[in-house]
Amino acid sequence: MSYDLYFKPRNGSFTEEHFHAYFRDRPNYKCEGLQAWYENEDTGVYFVFELQAEQQTTEDDDECKDFPVALNINYFRPSYFIFEAEPEVTAFVKHFDLLVSDPQMEGMGDGAYKAEKLLSGWTHGNEFGYASILRDEKNRNGISxxxxxxxxxxxxxxxxxxxxxxxxxxxxxxxxxxxxxxxxxxxxxxxxxxxxxxxxxxxxxxxxxxxxxxxxxxxxxxxxxxxxxxxxxxxxxxxxxxxxxxxxxxxxxxxxxxxxxxxxxxxxxxxxxxxxxxxxxxxxxxxxxxxxx
Incomplete structure (x- = not known):
């Protein structure tokens, strides 16, 4: 279970060169193929930006269509995950002047990015993830x-x-x-x-x-x-x-x-x-x- 957010430039195009040039020099990122993984060894927070391959953007895939970059942040995680992710997402959006597509309940929908909606949307989904997983008593064993x-x-x-x-x-x-x-x-x-x-x-x-x-x-x-x-x-x-x-x-x-x-x-x-x-x-x-x- 995860939060998925999609990005496209307000004007112009977004290329693989743009993607790697931005992420390769930022702290805590590791670029692997079409993915830029954020992982902070001190805090344990991680998430991934992914450049969408052309074959993924089909007419049947409305979420990805025309949005060349996706963000994935797992649910069923400590609530502070989003406090570390939000400034990174906000900086990315501002740097490239991006629009977003947010299909999550309590999300921001399509259009302008709103940092407060990222915070509330992920938090809502994270709590739903807790409830979905923990409703089965077997999944509570060993939980810290x-x-x-x-x-x-x-x-x-x-x-x-x-x-x-x-x-x-x-x-x-x-x-x-x-x-x-x-x-x-x-x-x-x-x-x-x-x-x-x-x-x-x-x-x-x-x-x-x-x-x-x-x-x-x-x-x-x-x-x-x-x-x-x-x-x-x-x-x-x-x-x-x-x-x-x-x-x-x-x-x-x-x-x-x-x-x-x-x-x-x-x-x-x-x-x-x-x-x-x-x-x-x-x-x-x-x-x-x-x-x-």
Whole structure:
């Protein structure tokens, strides 16, 4: 299930050269044949623009006819997908002065592009996708979900993560927010390897790979990964860090102080099961709950 939007120039033609020249130099795009795939590794958001081949535009295909470019954005995705896609679509339309054909319910129809209609049309279709899939109880097995506000906070942090990393340079690591199933619960997490200097925002748990600070067993270090809740870690973080205006904490040391070392080393070996969950598979809890009633 997906949202499909079609584009054509208001005047003139649109060629394969136009298509590739525009997308090949834009961040997060990869051109493959007649497709330009957007995929942001930090946020997990993806969608695709596709140049319609001539054989696809037949008299029986009113949706594609005379509209040489199509956009496809999947449904049954976190609600923030469209907030990342909309500026990309808007920039594309403005650059080439495009008209659109939008066959979706609650869409914009044919004619001028309206960014607010893209937002509302995809959101409507996405919620319909949740309801369609989740009405079957078998499809609810293994579904991960978190509150919408928490998902949006994670997306905003991840979307700006590269800019923060560029600003602080190599002196500190800026981890993205990841999602895990920890002991049967979906959580947000950020990695803090061996207590190194990082800039980190609030998450449910810090994921701490221990190598240099690995626990010793039978006189040998045994590398592992453990999790510590934000509440347990906050005191040591704020003691050695500065809280920024956005609530994130920047640790102010070059190498871990002795009490940080002791804190990391003192953490118990993780006994709970843990596995990563792709960002696109963590759904909005509020939409999920409305869909399973």
């Amino acid at each position: 979900h978190l509150p919408t506000a928490q998902l949006h906070d994670a997306w905003r942090w991840n979307f700006s993560r590269a800019q923060v990393q560029a600003r602080v340079g190599d002196s500190k690591f800026v981890p993205r927010i990841m999602f895990f199933n920890l002991g049967g619960s979906t959580i947000t997490s950020a990695v803090w390897p061996d207590g190194i200097p990082i800039v980190v925002t609030r998450v449910n748990y810090l994921c701490i790979p221990r190598k240099e600070l690995a626990p010793t067993k039978f006189f040998r270090k045994k590398e592992d990964i453990t999790f510590v809740s934000w509440g347990e870690a906050f005191a040591i973080l704020i003691k050695h860090g500065t809280q920024n205006r956005d609530g994130s904490i920047s640790l102010n040391y070059m190498s871990p102080p002795s009490d940080v070392v002791k804190f990391v080393q003192s953490l118990p070996t993780e006994s709970r099961s843990s596995s990563g969950v792709p960002a696109d598979c963590v759904l909005d809890r509020e939409i999920y709950e409305r869909s399973v009633v």
